[in-house]
Amino acid sequence: MFPSLSYLHSHMGFCGTIKNSPSDFIVVEIDAQGQSVGQSRNDFSEIPGEQRSSGKCNHKKPRLDPQKLRLEDGGNEEFTSSLDQQSGPEEILKFAREDEDCSALSAGDGEWEKDGILESLLNTAANESLNQFACDIKDTWNSEAERTGPSELSLGAIVDKKQRACLHSAIRQKFPFLITVTKNREIVVKPNIDYKELRRLVSEEEADNFFRYLDAKRENSKFTFKPDPDKEHRKAVHHFVNQRCGKLVETKSFSVADSVAGSQSVVITVRFREKTFRLRKRRPSESRDKQDEYTAFTLRKENLETFEAIGYLSSELGVLPSDFSYSGIKDKKAITYQAMVVKKVAPERLKEIGSAVEKKGISVSNIHPVQQPLRLGQLTGNRFEITVRDLKRQTRDSAASPKERILEAIENVKTGGFINYYGPQRFGQWQSVQTDQIGLALLNNEMVKAVKLFxxxxxxxxxxxxxxxxxxxxxxxxxxxxxxxxxxxxxxxxxxxxxxYGVTQEGCARGWLSIPHSMRIFYVHAYCSKIWNEAASYRLETYGSKVIEGDLVFSEERGREHLPLSDRVRVISAEEEAANAYAVHQVVLPMVGHSILYPKNKVGQWYRERLGRDGLQECKFRVSALQLNVPGCYRQLVKYPRNVSYRLPENRDVDGKMEASFCSEQSASLHISFDLDASCYATVCLREIMKCDL
Structure with a gap:
């Protein structure tokens, strides 16, 4: 699999093969409540007895934020339409988590008493800090000087959600060139870079009013820019609006009478898309009426990629691939069971296509209406049932019996864990061009090269x-x-x-934009995963399993359990190293991105040098042309399998008979099952057990 990567344990291991057939590798998703997906069905003959694992996942409803919306086709001076659904990254350790405060207030709540709100919710010192921060941002932009002050301002924690929502809106209305986010109830204020870009195209007054209009989100409201006779300039404004917030609004040019010039002129009018308001929080009666908007089901697929299965289903149902949502991507050469949700399809329609997709290795079951889509990472983990065939000793091993080697290896990993590498599925195993190569080309803004690789x-x-x-x-x-x-x-x-659009830089960028966001960012995440794998090997080769000064660790301090994992990451001090205050399973390494903290030791320097070799030393991990934003996250260096069980052929009448079978043509098989957390790979766990690249 990855011969250059390290091992955690020193046992000898053994040889064998996996995935001789899809039925040798069965994956069952464990949902956010710890239940095996599809376990209520009675026809899952491959799935063993009921297995449950603990874990919680906070459900969050989709939110609309004009700062995080995808690029739509724009600049053609007609209303544009969205074909795409945005999904978050599949990592389990997201760097920044924002709550729904900014969208908690319904449209038409009236003008805000901005100063009164700010004075009532913020103390004098916080108000002064906010005003000074806003002034500094404006002064820096106006002078076009490089900013030297802090990049964000914290206003402290506000417990009440409605108060946070009021504060979000009041700040954005008073200072439309700022954005606000919530991190664990703490309000954080940042410069609105989109405002700065728009300000280059229109007046300050228009930019202010446009972003106030976006934040207010009043149903059936419109915003009109000033008359503009320059068609190329209008196209630039169209493109900007649709690029930055095309999922929220749509634009169109209209001819109007210019009373000053006594002639016709053209204005750009912006309006909210109708679907924007369908996503707002509904009353219970409204929710029941809309319940059939999404249909959930269990997808069983055999020897298919998740994207391939979605392709078959979307073709049969006549919907877009982006209409499907799921919690994670499953193995190809396997039988897998996972939860999936499709929008704009009634349960009855989904049932009708059952026989049509079965010949493709797909079946759907447990079909029922739900109220919202799934999110990537919205699962506890996966249950694996694996058969390892053709068991043999390692070529250099003749000292112990194969059975002893197997039992030793499994127990070592069960109690000591395994290095949490990304598995070969992440990179397109056996393909001549792997997904991380495409991701690197996208990060380097080499759109044509990325298409050629694809x-x-x-x-x-x-x-x-x-x-x-x-x-x-x-x-x-x-x-x-x-x-x-x-x-x-x-x-x-x-x-x-x-x-x-042609096979040009611009045409290829538009081509990438034509596929769903979750698929586009998959390639970038693959590159980030490759760097993580290499960093993990370097960390262990350099420092071993000892936690040393400068490492990043996952703190398990009492009272901090409710915090997002990213807020529980800290740097180890020399005193903590000397006291052996942390264990290796608490060490985390960053997945590269624009908002991560690097280790304060040789590993941090390694990251910078490694990115430099790929030409990414100045990379901001934002591909604006594709609306890809990679903040980064943290991943634990060592993970443990749970609920491990295994079965070997029993010895026959004569001792040693089983050992002979390991070397014969009819080799023995190992049947092993275990649970892994989300984003962990069974092939990686098996690699550590067997000490054999699979």
Whole structure:
């Protein structure tokens, strides 16, 4: 799998093969309540007896934030439409977590008494700090000098959610060039970079009023920019608005009479999309009426990628791939069970396609209406049932019996854990171009290179690779579309955009924007995962299992359990190292991004040098052309399997008979099952057990 990566334990291990067939590798998702997905079904013959694991996940409703919305096609002076649903990263350790305060107030709540609100909710010192921070931001922007002050301002914790919502709105209305977020009930104020960009296109008054309009979110309201006779300038404004907040609003140009010039002029009008207000919190009676907007089901797939399965389902149902939401991406060469939600499809319609998708290795069950989609990471973990076949000793091992080696290895990992590497599935195992290479090209803003890598064919003679080969050799997007199977949704979406806009930097950027956000960012996350794997190996090779000064650790201090994991990360001091205050399982390493803290030792320097080798020493981990924002997160260095059980063939009548079978053609098999937390890989756990690259 990854020969260069380290091992945690010193046992000898053993050899064997996994995934000889999909039924050798069964994955059952464990939902946020700790229940195995689909465990209520009685036809899951592959799933063993009921297994439960503990874990909690906070459910959060989708929120609309104009600072975090995706790019839509814009600049064509007509109302644009959204084809995409945004999903968050699948990591379990998100760096920054914002609550729903900013959208807690319904539209039409009236003008805010801004100063009165701020005075009533903030003390004098906080008010003065806020005003000074706002003035400093404006002065820096006006002088175009490089900012030297703090990049954000904390106003402290406010317990009451309604008060936080009032404060959010009051600050944004008084200072539209600022944004506010909540981190564990603490209000944090930051500069609004989008405001700064818009200010280059329109007057300060227009920019102020536009962002106040966005924040107010009043149903059926409109905002109109001043008359603008310059078509190219109008296109730039269209593009900006649709790029920054195209999922929230839509734009259109209208001709109006210019009373001053006595002629016709053109204005850009902005209005909220109708769906914006459907996502607001509803009364219980309204929720019941809208309950069939989303349909949940259990997806069973065999020998298919998650994206492939979604492609088949969306084609049969006549909906977009972005209409599906899920908690995590599952293995391809396996039988997997996972929860999924599709919008705009009634339960009855989903039941109708059952027989049509079965021949593709897909089945759907446990179909029922729900009120909201799933989020990536909205799960406790996964249950794995694995058969390891062709068991043999390591070639250098002749001292102990194979059974002793197996029992020793499993017990070591059960009690001592394994290095929490990302598995080969993350990178496209066995592919000539791996997903992290595409992610690196996107981070370097090499859009054409990323497309070429995406369409690099494998050495297989099948319709998909024949189509990829045609594009790779000719760049003929239209001809490739005719050759590509219908279920290849990502490839077809990208090709349609390339056919329309050309295989240029701009055309390829539009092509990437045509596929769902969760798929776009998947490639960037793959690159970040590769760097994490290498960092983990460097950390263990340099310092071993001892927690040393400068390490980042996951604090388990009493009273801090309710905090997001990112807020529980701290740097180890020399005194703590000497006192052995922390264990290796508490050490975390950062997934690279724009808002992470690096270790304060050799590992931190390694990160900087490693990114420099890929040309990312100045990378901000934001790809504005694709609306990709990578804040980063933290991942625990060592993880433990839970609920471990295993079974070996029993010895027969004569002692030693079983050992002989390990070397015979009819080799013994190991049946092992365990639970892992979300974002952990069973292949990585097995690699540590077996000391064998799979």
């Amino acid at each position: 369409f690099t064919p494998e050495e297989l003679d099948d319709p998909v690779n024949r189509a990829k080969k045609h594009f790779f050799q000719t760049e003929d997007a239209k001809g490739t579309l005719a050759l590509l199977p219908e279920y290849k949704i990502r490839e077809r979406s990208l090709l349609r955009a390339l056919n329309r």
